[in-house]
Amino acid sequence: MNEPTPTPRTDPASLLRQHGLRVTPQRLAIATFIFSKPMHVTARHVHEHIQDAFPSISLNTIYLTLGQFEACGLLNSFEVHGNTIFDSNTTPHNHACCNQCDTIIDLTGDAQPAEQPQSPPQLAQWQIQAEQHIWLGLCPACSHTA
Ligand SMILES: [Zn+2]
Ligand SMILES: [Zn+2]
Incomplete structure (x- = not known):
């Protein structure tokens, strides 16, 4: 019998313990925020949110926590426009980033190795x-106004 393993992705406290x-x-406040849904955030963004x-809490503490x-x-992280973006979606995927408004989207279709x-x-x-x-360019909204 294969017992399906429950994956309580939604409970940040047990996620940390695991x-x-x-x-x-x-840590719990940061985890609750970034694991509520897949998102791309900078440490500054997290800092603003839990302040x-x-x-x-200092921005440096946020950086250290996200690093842990x-x-x-x-978490995964990548660099765009000189910013470190932390990604709470850890399944392998690619990104497209708008050079104008910094919108980042996940490209999951070609994630298979x-x-x-x-x-x-x-x-x-x-x-x-x-x-x-990482594909860089102008998103549809920005290319309309360019
Ligand atoms: Zn844009
Ligand atoms: Zn992503």
Whole structure:
């Protein structure tokens, strides 16, 4: 009998515990925000969001916390326009980012690993585990007003 494993993605406290992180009120507030739905956030965005509840929390603490989440596999991050974007959707996927309004969308259709990955020749000695692409351009709204 195969018992389906329950995955309580929705309970941030047990999510933290499952990943070996002690549950503190600040971590819980950050986790509750970013795991409520798949989202792309900067540390500044998270900071603004939880500052009402934790007025004394520093931006640096947010960075450290998000880094801890990332280190244990709860978050992915990537760089766009010089900003570190944290992504609470950890399934492999690609992104498109608007150069004008910074809108970021997930491209999930081509997330399957290619049968024969076309990696650059410089990576011949590498054992590639994932690849990510970011398309940059103007989103439909911005290209209409450009
Ligand atoms: Zn745009
Ligand atoms: Zn994403």
